[in-house]
Amino acid sequence: MSDYELQLKQAISHLYKTFESYHLNPPIAGCPCCVGEYEQKLIRSKILNQLTVEDLNHYVYHAVILWGTIEDFKHFLPRLLELTAFEYESFWSDIVIIKIAETEFNNWKEEEREVVNQYLLALWNYILSQPPRLNFSAKDFINSLSNINNELKLFLTMWSIHHSPNSLLHLSDFIGHRINLNKLPIKINYFSQKDTKEFLEWVLKEEVIARLEQYFFNNIDEPYIKEIADTIDILNYLLTK
Template structure:
């Protein structure tokens, strides 16, 4: 985890530290047992791991606890999610923000969440070799800032950003274009923004191809394939 990401995460912990852990959290007796209650009270917040927190993260506010309870655990849920250490699907984790009407929360809480999610995206796109593009999809649903997210995507040769861009073109772009926003993960307007940004990067791809042609033939071939897909999709 980078220093910048850690600092923004610390700010989330600080911002939500005003929500203490209640001695008891109401939960549906059919869904939440004594052992589950024990787990979330068994360790300090920053020491909770997937074993203790995953069930709560999945059931928060729907059948276990209220919004203030969720705010107590939110920093650790985001922490584990960003480190890929939480076994709860990202759409569930980030969907809890919408369920908890996070856009009505105090401005300092909203700001802390937004800043962390943006820095998380920037870190992931630059430092993850095989990025799961669910992160782009789900973060966009929360942030509604596709242009700002794309502006953070670095396509320098030999960087993970370029490799992730090639994977996106190979695995996601044709289907996205085919659906044109209908029944896709993005609205039609966002698909247009994505297509325009992607096509604006053709020159960067071409420059990367000529550089890698001499240094890394396998990567050069992937770049060539991506350019072909863009030209023929």
């Protein structure tokens, strides 16, 4: 187990301890058009840390807005965030993190905000340590992670100092899929104008490009090296704009 995975599991353990006072009170009130007896039974079919993606899938898409309260959501939150980290093949991707941002997170208890933020930082480090995968890459999570506390700069700084070569593959994946070169000024898909400016100022720093170039020359025969070369070309092009 890597240090990044260990830190993430420790953060999840702290989530369970912090939110254990939120009990499941049957039935959770929900929109009758969206929530039936079957769905109510699913979320009670196992103890919390054994509930599966299938058990919680319907709930997570309707939570708070159409099914239950913020307190109900907090009951399930440790397991939802655990599944987000380790069952990323699901359709959830970053939806649980988006839900947190929609539930008046800044009004949560300080201890609750602290353990959630610890989880978010541990999750980000863990994502960057893994190869980019469908539904589990930097481009899938960075918006929702940074929007919770308006902390894009923090996550970019963590990206800069991350030791895993996979963090550079995530950067290449992000630039290849999210930067729109067809229009001026340059647009980053799904980013606000402010975040676009902040990201471009970061990614065009000499040290970021130097890391990519070093990776390229040290791994010339490795898979994905063409994507790294393309990323370097894009960044050098952006420097001229």
